[in-house]
Amino acid sequence: xxxxxxxxxxxxxxxxxxxxxxxxxxxxxxxxxxxxxxxxxxxxxxxxxxxxxxxxxxxxxxxxxxxxxxxxxxxxxxxxxxxxxxxxxxxxxxxxxxxxxxxxxxxxxxxxxxxxxxxxxxxxxxxxxxxxxxxxxxxxxxxxxxxxxxxxxxxxxxxxxxxxxxxxxxxxxxxxxxxxxxxxxxxxxxxxxxxxxxxxxxxxxxxxxxxxxxxxxxxxxxxxxxxxxxxxxxxxxxxxxxxxxxxxxxxxxxxxxxxxxxxxxxxxxxxxxxxxxxxxxxxxx
Ligand code: CAA
Numbered sequence: 001x002x003x004x005x006x007x008x009x010x011x012x013x014x015x016x017x018x019x020x021x022x023x024x025x026x027x028x029x030x031x032x033x034x035x036x037x038x039x040x041x042x043x044x045x046x047x048x049x050x051x052x053x054x055x056x057x058x059x060x061x062x063x064x065x066x067x068x069x070x071x072x073x074x075x076x077x078x079x080x081x082x083x084x085x086x087x088x089x090x091x092x093x094x095x096x097x098x099x100x101x102x103x104x105x106x107x108x109x110x111x112x113x114x115x116x117x118x119x120x121x122x123x124x125x126x127x128x129x130x131x132x133x134x135x136x137x138x139x140x141x142x143x144x145x146x147x148x149x150x151x152x153x154x155x156x157x158x159x160x161x162x163x164x165x166x167x168x169x170x171x172x173x174x175x176x177x178x179x180x181x182x183x184x185x186x187x188x189x190x191x192x193x194x195x196x197x198x199x200x201x202x203x204x205x206x207x208x209x210x211x212x213x214x215x216x217x218x219x220x221x222x223x224x225x226x227x228x229x230x231x232x233x234x235x236x237x238x239x240x241x242x243x244x245x246x247x248x249x250x251x252x253x254x255x256x257x258x259x260x261x262x263x264x265x266x267x268x269x270x271x272x273x274x275x276x277x278x279x280x281x282x283x284x285x
Contacts, residue, residue, distance in 0.1 A: 002164075002167070002168050002171060003086060003087070003113070003115070003168045004086060005029065005086045005087050005168075005172055005175075006029065006030060006086055007029070007030045007031075007032060007084050007085050007086050008024045008029055008030070008031050008032070008085060008086065008087050008088070008089065009031075009032045009033075009034065009081075009082035009085035009087070009088035009089070009106075009110070010024070010031055010032070010033045010034070010088075010089050010091060011034050011035075011079065011082070011088060011089070011090045011091065011092060011102055011106070012034075012035060012036075012040075012090060012091040012092035012093070012102075012119075013033055013034075013035040013040050013041060013043060013044025013045075013047070013075075013091075014040075014043070014044070014091065014092075014093070015047065015145060015146075015238070015276070016091045016119055016143060016145060016147060017033070017035070017044060017089075017091035017092075017119070018033075018043075018044040018045075018047035018048050018051075019047070019051070019143065019145070019146055019147030019148055020089055020091060020119065020143055020147050021033045021044065021048060021073055022047075022048045022051055022052065022069070022147070022148055023143070023147050023148055023176050023178075024089075024176065025048075025069045025070075025072040025073050026069055026148070026176075027175055027176050027177070028072070029072070029175075030072050030073075030074075031072055031073045031074070032073075032074055032076065032081055032082055032084070032085055033045075033073050033074070033075050033076075034075070034076050034077065034078065034079060034081055034082060035075075035077060036077065036092070037077060038077055040077075041075045041076070041077055044075070045075055048070070048073065049070070051146075051148060052066045052069055052070065053066070079102070079105050079106060079109050080109055082106065082109055082110055083109055083110065085110055085114060086114060087114065087115050087117065087169075087172065088106055088110060088114065088115075088116050088117065089117045089118075089119060089141055090102055090103065090106070090116070090117065090118045090119060091118075091119040094120060094121065094122070094123060094241065094244045094245070094248075096123050096124075096127060096128070099118060099120065099123065099128050100127075100128060100131040101131075103116060103118075103128055103129070103131045103132050103138070104131045104132065106132070107131075107132035107133055107134060112133075112134060113137070114137070115137050115138075115139065115165050115168065115169060116132060116134070116137060116138050116139075117138070117139050117140065117141035117169060118138070118139075118140055118141070119140075119141060119142055119143055120140060120142070121142060121188075121189075121192055121241070121244075121245050122187045122188050122189075122192060122244070122245045122248040122249055123187075123248060124185055124187070125138060125139065125140040125156050125157075125158050125161075125185045126158040126159070126160075126185050129158055129160070129161075135158070135160050135161075136160050136161060136162040136165065137161075137162065137165050138158070138161065139155060139156060139157060139158075139161050139165060139166060139169050140154065140155065140156025140157075140185070140189070141153060141154075141155060141156075141169055141173070142154040142155075142156065142189060143178075144191065145236060145237060146236075151177070151178055151179045152178065152179055152180075152181065152191065153173040153176075153178045153179070153180045153181075154180075154181055154183060154189045154190060154191065155169050155170055155173065155180050155181070155182045155183075156182075156183055156184070156185055156189055157182060157183075157184065157185070158184075158185045159185075166182060170182065186252070187248050187249045187251075187252040187253065188245065188248075188249045188258075192245055192249070193249065196242070196245055196246055196249060196258060197255070197257035197258060198230065199230045199233065199234055199242065200246055200257060200258065200259075200260065200261055201257070202216055202220075202229075202230035202231060202234075203230075203231070203234070203261040203263060203264055204261045206231060206263070206281070207261055207262070207263040213229075213231045213281050213282070216229060216230060216231055217229020217230065217231055217232050231280075231281035231282070232281070232282065234274060234280065234281060235274035235275050235280035235281055235282055235284075236274065236275055237274065238273055238274045238275075238276055239264055239267055239268050239272065239273050239274050239280055240268050240273050242264065243260050243264050243265060243268055246258050246259070246260040246264075247260055267280065
């Protein structure tokens with residue numbers, strides 16, 4: 001019998017975690033949103049408030065529906081707050097060590113049958129799962145940025161993920177209005193494995209001054225119908241996140257398409273992380 005999912009825990013309230021909390025609450029499901037520090041909680045809360053206010057301004061949500069959505073989310077800084085969750089989605093920064101610690105702690109806090117999902121973009125779900133006593137109940141559940149807009153979810157199964165766990169997570173993401181695909185545990189899954197070779201190549205063209213950022217982006221928008229050009233998209237994803245994804249994929253595949261273009265690291269070191277820091281390939285207000 002399918003699991004009843006009435007309360008969802010979200011751990012890590014950066015851009016993705018806050019977006020996931022919003023998506024889940026939008027479907028009328030209660031969310032317990034936890035960040036490991038108080039500033040993270042406030043950032044996450046602000047993100048959800050801003051995004052839902054924007055939806056009201058655009059006429060996509062009325063004030064009452066917005067309030068009902070906000071009321072469905074409770075916030076905290078303690079993983080023990082997740083004790084009643086029926087499913088937990090982890091979205092902390094892309095560090096295997098950090099995720100391993102979070103999963104080990106979640107394993108102690110939530111009931112033994114509860115599914116633990118990671119929103120990692122490129123890290124190994126198998127490596128994360130072995131830090132719990134329930135590797136068969138660990139999956140990848142990868143959302144795309146902006147989470148409220150992009151319809152895809154990648155559901156990642158390992159060699160030991162139980163089939164009913166995959167089926168339940170697929171059904172859950174359909175409930176959120178998403179379009180799930182199911183894949184095995186390989187760095188980058190489907191979408192990032194295809195996307196990041198292209199993004200990295202665009203950075204290399206920019207680095208060699210082959211074309212301006214505007215022309216690189218215009219070519220893909222107006223020539224290929226992409227909603228954003230590659231450099232604008234990297235600014236949306238975050239250059240630090242993109243670099244980590246490329247490094248992880250390169251370490252696994254040794255495919256030179258995924259060897260991070262050097263200027264990415266230089267920009268990160270200089271604090272140019274994209275939209276979130278106000279400047280990346282472009283400058284933001
Ligand atoms: N939250 C909620 N809704 C949002 C939003 C947000 N953060 N950003 C945009 N939207 C909504 C808008 O309200 C708008 O909705 P309506 O059309 O119903 O009014 C719609 O999305 C379009 O937004 P805008 O008109 O403001 O701007 P746009 O048309 O330029 O679209 C975009 C913005 C949705 C970001 C679009 O450019 C796009 O899809 N870009 C590509 C994004 C992409 O490729 N994402 C994947 C990145 S890879 C990844 O995420 C994986 C990983 O692991 C790193």
